[in-house]
Amino acid sequence: MVSSIDGLVSGLSTSSMISSLMQVEAAPQTRLKAKVSAAQSVVSAYQSVNSKVASLQTAADSLSQLSTWRAVKPTSSSTSVTTTSTGGTDTATGAVKFSVNALATAQAGTMRVNTATVTNAEGKQVAADILPPETTELKIRTGVWVQAVDGQGNPQVDGNGDPVWASQGKEVTVPITDRTAKGVSAAINGAGAGVKATLVKIGETESVLQLNGMRTGADNAFQIIGLDAAASSDGKGVITTTEAANAKITVGDPDNGGFSLVSTTNTFTGLMPGVSVTVSKMENDVTITSVSDAAGIAAKFQALVDAANATLTEIGAQTAYNPETKKGSPLTGDFSVRQMSSAILSTISQGLSFRREGAPPAPTGADATPQALADDRAANVVNFGALSQLGVALDSTGKLTFKADQFIAKYNSDPDAVQAAGIAFADNFEALAKTQTANVTSAVTGRKTLIDSMNFQIDDWDVRLAAKREALQKTYSGLETALSKLNSQSSWLSGQIASLG
Template sequence: MATSSISGLASGLDTASLVDQLMQLEAIPQTRLKTQQTTEKSVLSALRSLNTDTLLLASKATALAKPATWQTLKATVTGTGVTATAGATAAATTLSFTIGSVAASHQLGFTNAAALTDVVASGSSVTITGSDGVAHDVSTGGGTLSELVSSINASSSTTGVRASAVKVADGSYRLLAESTTTGAASSFTLTNADGTDLLGGASVRAGADASIDLGLGITATSSTNTFTNLVPGVDVTLAPTATVGGTATVTVAQDSSSVRASVKGLVDQVNSLLSLIDTQTATKTETGTAGVLAGDTMSRSLRNSLVNTIFGSDSTSMASLGIQTDRYGKLVFDGDAFDKAYAADPSGVAAKFTTGATTATDGWAARVAAVAKGATGVNGTITAAIAGRNTALDRLTDSIADWDDRLEIRRKTLERTYTALETALSNMQSQGNWLAGQISSLPTYSS
């Protein structure tokens, strides 16, 4: 801050520098507050980082704690043109079958060709009659081929029929009408309103159901190419290009690879958080500096709680399922041990991870989720610590601002004091000079 004092005008002293030095002494309490503010900001940043990682852990643990995550039956297919999916109600099974037919829509290809602008309907409407015997009259406007196609397509949601004009030569088109669904029940007729043939009548490709022969006299049919719940929880779908007479085998079996990866991912996330806590709470050594959260009991308590989740309410550990601690206080995961346990008892292993009927019966993932949520929730330990640091930081900021005001007043006081001193000295020097002049002007006498 610039000074307005008259620096050394009379005294020869550098009073501006003197004021600055005195202000540095006056500002020592504020400097301490600023140092404390910097420390608080570092702690707050560390707590927020800890909160972010703990939230991520809570998310992963919650996902693994859901029973649906452990529905690991997977359907695999040998053969071409066939796919299969296994749902939650599926059971391990194997199905072999021969493709008897694929589902097809009902089609009518009309005999007579016409230009798009030719009038082809004998009246103002045509009639579409479905396999259920229900007739729908469709207005054709002017009755041209183009208008007929547009009218049929506009009514598709009601009639279940769509149409197109297929170009067979320059300026010459034939009408193709097709059911919007597949299956034997998709048949329909398309005639003039008076029942006469439209465009000379039509060739028919009848709609067909898809069918597969499972042997032993068992044949399954479907109006679409998907056999929903062919056996409970298992859907089988034929590609439209599947080869009739081709064979396929669908195998539904446990596939632990996905949950194994999820378990390993959660172990890794726990270890990542433990490493972060260890770094932040490290004590000062001869070779290393102290962590930002050194001595913070909340962080250490969170660490202990996370490690202790491997023990259930009955004090049994997760070692038999491949999860245990090492001598450094981190978790280790044995994938082979997990696979072996899961293959022997999938539902039992799942129960050791998922949310139970009561807190006491919660599995490991559910316990980890509970610890993480307890730290990051509205009233969580990390949340409370962040709120407390924010409050302390606000107080420090206010105190530093108050000191700015005090120091400004003190500087002005010092500047006025030294300015007054310089002024007084200047006046005294002026008076001394005047007196000296007066004395020197007095006559001298010799004896």
């Protein structure tokens, strides 16, 4: 790179002259950068519209799902019994009455332990051990363990004298290195066997080791092998204060067509399809009622209408033109985007027709005679008519409106027909959104390709401009050198002439 210093000989501002010349040389690159900036604004506008269209597609897909139309809203006659809709398509409406016979409980037990201090072999005061030195491990058994018996009811054992289990749960071995009450408690907690141990001090030299199952239900009962009477300060070992038990509800009279259900938790999911029931106290004659969730479906309609309006608003903003300032928006004049508004509004204004569920495909090719098509339409096409029947309409501003009460009334009067129409309506919007998304994505891809090409040209211009600047600097530097030589020669000649006189 040739350095440039304003003319010391010529008196010219060469740096300013070079900068001015470079601005002229860079004019094509400047125009390219402006085009890139404009193209990036268009891409951002496309992407903004596309995000709204994607939201419209999501809302339409949600409304078209069968699980939306089969959603139920359960209620309970008791404040101590809560109900929740679990969703899905396997639901049912109706009512059922039952009694809560038992609640699920987790096993709990206590054992009194010695927490006095003793003097060890080194003469230091330390906590007393509750386990003998030979105990190096405990075993925590969870679940239901039943020992097999022979024909006379005698417990069976194997060749080593160990029990033969007819059924067994899970067994976890707990290594023991610290045999004090605190050490045993910590070891149980660290075993990850679903049992929580807590020490509660009740005296200067005695504490209670509380053992609590972390899960309810009979299948989560536990026993700790090795923590026996010898480990307790009162010689009674672990005393179970609460048995692990299942929750139980009964529908009707089990001896006369009724039945009972049990759960390891206080929640039942099999009582009514699509409904979860949670009990919190024992009581009789609780009634659960499940009805179609018309309000929930209406909320899905409202979400679709809101998404469509948001799309229309975004399209309007990105294609707007201000006649006063004579300035447009990034997508002003873009037909592919403007026609989205027409497509959305047409979906509402043209009413609704759709093929019946399970109908055969429409005739095509040589079979598509006028009579065959007419017969097909008569047999397989539902002309539902104006969407105002679903509570959907257009207002004077060209936006969609939705009247939930009108929809719910229509749905309650003819749920099957409204479901078929609602799903078809949502499918139309979903298909429309998919098509528009594909179109906008293609436009974005094209613009990004153009931007990449222009950026490549801009980078190429950087190289060319750098070379041009260096050439100009060399030229003006050479000019200053030449002028300096001429000045030197002029001074020499003046000196020679003066010496002649």
